[in-house]
Amino acid sequence: MEAKVANDWRLRGQRYRLEGERCGHCGAAIFPPRDICPECGKPAKTPAPLSGRGEVYTFSTVYNAPEGFEPYTPYTVALVKLEEGPVVTAQLTDVAPKDVQIGMPVEMVTRRLRTHGEEGTIVYGYKFRPRVGA
């Protein structure tokens, strides 16, 4: 798959700062941004970064990767339920696949997601690691 530079650039707020939205009507935290609150259906365009703390809701270790991700196999992907409520799909990092458990506390870190060949862009974004400290 070719690099989509503009698309990667548009997503910088989400990928680097886990930037979502806060609903001004019902207070719900929203990620990814969708401008309409999934809880109350009202407009919600106020940007709000999320804490990046959460726990593993479910996970899978991938042995057959899609094109672009093969150099990294095996890697573990998870649904992470954030403290504020939204659930995020992301890779886990700094942990062996056998040590991952449902309910494990994790925190967001910035890591390389993939590269687009020798001369292409390197895409960075969020991954989650076992929470350090409390």
Next chain:
Amino acid sequence: MRDVAIIGIGQTPVDEHWTTGIRHLMLEAGLSALQDAAIETVDAVYVGNMLSGEIAGQSQLGALAVDFMGLGNTEAFKVEAACASGAAALRVGTMAVASGMANLVLALGVEKMTDTGGRETTAALAAAADAEYEAGQGISFVALNALLMQRYMYEYGWKHEDFANFAVTAHANGVNNPNAMFQSRISAEAYARAPMIATPVGLLDASPVCDGAAAVVLAPAEYARALSPAPVKIRASAVGMAPLAVHSRKDPLALEAARTSAHKAYQLANVKPEDLDFFELHDAFTIMAALSLEASGFAERGKGVQLALDGEITLQGRVPIATMGGLKARGHPVGATGIYQVVEAVLQLRGLAGANQLPNARLGMTQNIGGSGATIITHILEGMG
């Protein structure tokens, strides 16, 4: 609105068709359906397909189909809803005939998945998910299903081996289907030994990458008996939707779109799950078979696996599924699957399912799942013979 019936069916074998391209797959299935219906032309052709743009570099499949089938300027276009594209094409055709905007419609499903290497095909399939927030994180389509299976095992205490009968039963039924990709049995031991693709989904939890095309001819039910010796009435066609990404669903294991579409279909047909003689469900992965049985009212939450363990999903069981091999053994050429399910249901309802024929099959249901469960389309079919 008019009642709609199926008056002709056609299918190619599901296989790795190295010598046949997408246009000839469409041609073979489409002409065979027209021949079965004993007609030469239709008012419209709707083509269910997911990956032709990505894999064959070919869009505008509707134009390609009518051009190469010799149907001239017949209305035609492609309908896409990931793995539910086939059922979506059938639904568009059903709406056209029901509304009176067309009398005869060919609903065709086609997919050609083996012209690219495994990793390219895997990446193309991942496009069924949220490209920016799921696929962009390196998640494969298999892994999305694996996330559901892992959570299901955690919540309800099932082990991987408990899912074996879904795959074992599908393969046992595939043995007697000459169009199935796998016409061979597998054992529970082989299932347990299969390598992991994305834990806990192993190779034998998953349907294969393959090629195939299937087609049905639709007509107003009031004329169906004059046109066909064994027409099948579409008693219900219903769509359910859920958020595109698994992470956006309130209760991912509920398979909410299946619940919505199945229950809408029951209401339209005025039937209950126990009235159905069989259920062609979307066993792209063993977990999806379990979730679909639960959401469609055949088992309580967390108990879908029990039906498989108890042998209730076999041809002799209470809820026969995948009667001609299902997605696991017949194969899952994604955009064609929804039509294959209907073709096989019609065979059962005509009494032409060979060694896998269910006794007195009168009422059947098909369910086609797009992506990890965002678009789910259910049809209820009844033999008019």
